[in-house]
Amino acid sequence: MATRDLNGAVALVTGASSGIGEATARILAARGATVAMAARRTDRLESLCAEIAANGGTAVPVELDVSDREAAEAAVAHAVAELGRLDVLVNNAGVMLLGPMLEAPVEEWKQMVEVNLLGLMYMTKAAVPHLLEAAEGARGVADVVNISSVAGRIARRNSGVYNATKFGVGAFSESLRQEVTGRHVRVSLVEPGAVATELQGHNRPGVKEEIEKRFVDMEILQAEDIADAIEYVVTRPPHVAISEVLVRPTEQEQ
Ligand SMILES: NC(=O)c1ccc[n+]([C@@H]2O[C@H](COP(=O)([O-])OP(=O)(O)OC[C@H]3O[C@@H](n4cnc5c(N)ncnc54)[C@H](OP(=O)(O)O)[C@@H]3O)[C@@H](O)[C@H]2O)c1
Numbered sequence: 001m002a003t004r005d006l007n008g009a010v011a012l013v014t015g016a017s018s019g020i021g022e023a024t025a026r027i028l029a030a031r032g033a034t035v036a037m038a039a040r041r042t043d044r045l046e047s048l049c050a051e052i053a054a055n056g057g058t059a060v061p062v063e064l065d066v067s068d069r070e071a072a073e074a075a076v077a078h079a080v081a082e083l084g085r086l087d088v089l090v091n092n093a094g095v096m097l098l099g100p101m102l103e104a105p106v107e108e109w110k111q112m113v114e115v116n117l118l119g120l121m122y123m124t125k126a127a128v129p130h131l132l133e134a135a136e137g138a139r140g141v142a143d144v145v146n147i148s149s150v151a152g153r154i155a156r157r158n159s160g161v162y163n164a165t166k167f168g169v170g171a172f173s174e175s176l177r178q179e180v181t182g183r184h185v186r187v188s189l190v191e192p193g194a195v196a197t198e199l200q201g202h203n204r205p206g207v208k209e210e211i212e213k214r215f216v217d218m219e220i221l222q223a224e225d226i227a228d229a230i231e232y233v234v235t236r237p238p239h240v241a242i243s244e245v246l247v248r249p250t251e252q253e254q
Contacts, residue, residue: 066119
């Protein structure tokens with residue numbers, strides 16, 4: 001049984017309706033945090049909140065499209081109003097739409113920039129004042145955990161705009177870290193390699209099969225493997241900041 005050392009803390013997890021966000025919400029709730037679970041698919045959120053409650057945790061659903069700035073601000077305000085504070089923001093919502101640049105629908109690029117990068121920035125800007133306030137309390141720190149990717153470190157053919165958004169997340173995170181770390185808000189970057197989730201399923205036919213081919217002979221990660229890294233980051237003692245964690249399947253070369 002996990003130590004409930006996040007008792008009294010409030011976490012907001014975006015993209016909590018599936019994959020890494022869902023696993024993260026479960027694990028943070030098991031550690032005692034009250035979790036605001038945000039995404040567009042509220043039916044999924046509601047059943048996950050019920051499951052967490054049945055296991056003795058507390059979670060609330062928050063309907064959110066992170067690419068809508070006003071909605072992002074309202075989601076943070078709503079979580080703080082309903083749950084009283086905000087200690088941890090996990091910016092996990094993301095889309096990965098790959099394929100050769102010359103053939104790509106520009107709408108896919110726009111969606112990736114608006115969700116992966118701008119959405120994460122809107123959420124962070126709205127949350128930081130509350131995190132700064134929380135860091136002055138008994139826990140002594142607050143956390144922003146930004147989910148980037150191996151794709152935020154290494155650019156690959158057919159992945160240019162996704163790479164650009166995740167490289168951007170890295171730059172934004174490091175700059176923000178320098179701005180707020182002196183006031184005990186830790187900013188961490190978690191960079192997964194290939195994880196078995198719904199992420200690649202949103203790609204166009206042809207592109208999807210190409211992605212699947214790349215990992216067909218490999219044991220890839222499970223969402224829980226990344227949630228585990230996020231749990232580690234946010235449960236360090238107040239004087240320890242884990243700035244960056246890169247987690248790959250053992251067999252993934254790049
Ligand atoms: N899977 C991998 O191999 C891998 C590798 C490296 C990094 N990552 C990163 O991990 C993060 C989570 O992805 P995943 O693998 O867990 O994929 P996933 O199962 O597809 O989850 C993506 C989540 O993002 C949410 N989302 C998408 N667009 C949104 C929007 N406009 N507003 C709010 N929420 C939105 C989805 O919820 P709704 O559709 O309900 O809104 C869903 O909950 C992403 O940032 C991804 O880039 C994944």
